[in-house]
Amino acid sequence: MSEPQPRGRASVEQRLVVAAAEMIAEVGPRASTVREVARRAGVNHGLVHHYFGGKEGLLRAAMTHLVHEHERFATDQAQGRPTPAPLALLQDQTYLRAVVRCVLDGEMDLAVTELTEGVSMPRRALEHAEEKLGSPADVRLRARVERVEPGRAVLVGGETLSAAAVIVATEGTAAARLLPAEHRGELAARRWKGTRLIAFAADRSPLPSPTLVVNADGGPIDNLTVPSDVVSGYAPPGRALICVSVRPDAPTDDDALADAVRRQAAGWFGDAASIWRRLAVVRVDHALPDESPASRRLRAPGGRLATGLFLCGDHCASASINGALASGRRCAEAVLATA
Numbered sequence: 001m002s003e004p005q006p007r008g009r010a011s012v013e014q015r016l017v018v019a020a021a022e023m024i025a026e027v028g029p030r031a032s033t034v035r036e037v038a039r040r041a042g043v044n045h046g047l048v049h050h051y052f053g054g055k056e057g058l059l060r061a062a063m064t065h066l067v068h069e070h071e072r073f074a075t076d077q078a079q080g081r082p083t084p085a086p087l088a089l090l091q092d093q094t095y096l097r098a099v100v101r102c103v104l105d106g107e108m109d110l111a112v113t114e115l116t117e118g119v120s121m122p123r124r125a126l127e128h129a130e131e132k133l134g135s136p137a138d139v140r141l142r143a144r145v146e147r148v149e150p151g152r153a154v155l156v157g158g159e160t161l162s163a164a165a166v167i168v169a170t171e172g173t174a175a176a177r178l179l180p181a182e183h184r185g186e187l188a189a190r191r192w193k194g195t196r197l198i199a200f201a202a203d204r205s206p207l208p209s210p211t212l213v214v215n216a217d218g219g220p221i222d223n224l225t226v227p228s229d230v231v232s233g234y235a236p237p238g239r240a241l242i243c244v245s246v247r248p249d250a251p252t253d254d255d256a257l258a259d260a261v262r263r264q265a266a267g268w269f270g271d272a273a274s275i276w277r278r279l280a281v282v283r284v285d286h287a288l289p290d291e292s293p294a295s296r297r298l299r300a301p302g303g304r305l306a307t308g309l310f311l312c313g314d315h316c317a318s319a320s321i322n323g324a325l326a327s328g329r330r331c332a333e334a335v336l337a338t339a
């Protein structure tokens with residue numbers, strides 16, 4: 001027996017939101033049609049425009065609904081603890097599928113509804129950490145450190161901060177300058193890989209979906225991405241931001257580099273690439289620790305260096321965000337073990 005037609009605004013909205021949430025999780029936001037959502041909800045599709053202003057408004061309401069359902073689910077799972085176990089996300093399959101479908105459709109604004117709604121679980125964990133540290137935590141932004149010692153960090157300008165544990169989490173070259181000589185190890189001897197990035201503005205993205213394009217042939221381009229395909233706010237409406245990482249042997253002159261990149265991109269994407277407008281060329285000299293076997297032998301293990309002094313960063317593990325996180329975790333465990 002089919003469900004009775006909903007009556008009244010609140011119940012029509014609720015039925016539409018639940019049906020849209022199911023569809024996002026099943027087929028993704030792009031393939032969710034207003035007609036099919038309305039059919040599932042058992043209401044006239046004209047009501048979607050009437051109550052939500054159209055498909056976009058309905059999808060936003062549906063993701064907001066899923067986020068709050070997930071928060072309720074995770075709170076139940078936490079059973080009174082301040083944060084739920086990390087597996088709570090995997091157990092909430094509808095929410096997880098909806099987020100993944102949004103990402104695959106390039107609808108990043110929908111995918112990050114958890115953040116815009118201010119109910120994110122990582123944020124809750126951070127707030128809990130802040131409570132533990134003493135509320136509010138003393139967080140200094142844009143404070144440059146001049147040197148560190150066990151239990152002390154001296155800021156540029158002379159202020160000294162004392163702590164039971166000082167963790168140096170900078171890139172390896174900076175750590176080599178900050179640490180006392182006896183704790184520097186081989187940090188300064190480690191080689192680094194640099195790169196150059198060139199950014200362009202274009203009328204439209206050259207890619208059909210958010211994609212990392214990795215060049216397997218010759219030419220100046222190493223890889224190419226369109227960040228505005230992932231987060232629309234990275235470019236003004238109707239424009240695209242294109243970022244290209246170039247190879248070490250690409251032209252050194254900025255104009256020649258832009259021309260060479262446009263030429264190669266035009267071979268891939270057509271003539272539209274030849275009028276991409278150059279925005280900036282950024283040189284990153286210490287992009288990554290060199291991972292050649294000779295250089296890797298110099299890798300610092302990280303963790304505890306002395307009582308009250310710890311070290312972490314990608315240079316202590318594999319040269320990647322993953323390596324930086326793994327090293328940070330090991331370092332935190334070392335701090336806890338000595339607390």
Ligand SMILES: Cc1cc2nc3c(=O)[nH]c(=O)nc-3n(C[C@H](O)[C@H](O)[C@H](O)COP(=O)(O)OP(=O)(O)OC[C@H]3O[C@@H](n4cnc5c(N)ncnc54)[C@H](O)[C@@H]3O)c2cc1C
Nearest residue numbers: 143144145169170171174284287313314319320321322324
């Ligand atoms: C262009 C580019 C693209 C990349 N792409 C990828 C990728 O796709 N995937 C991937 O896994 N990795 C990628 N990486 C590598 C990744 O970004 C790094 O491995 C990672 O960010 C290292 O993290 P970290 O915390 O060790 O150091 P960092 O992220 O370098 O953080 C160190 C921090 O210390 C601060 N600092 C330094 N000196 C001082 C001081 N004296 N006082 C106060 N603060 C200081 C710095 O300002 C910085 O914020 C890329 C890197 C670059 C440059």
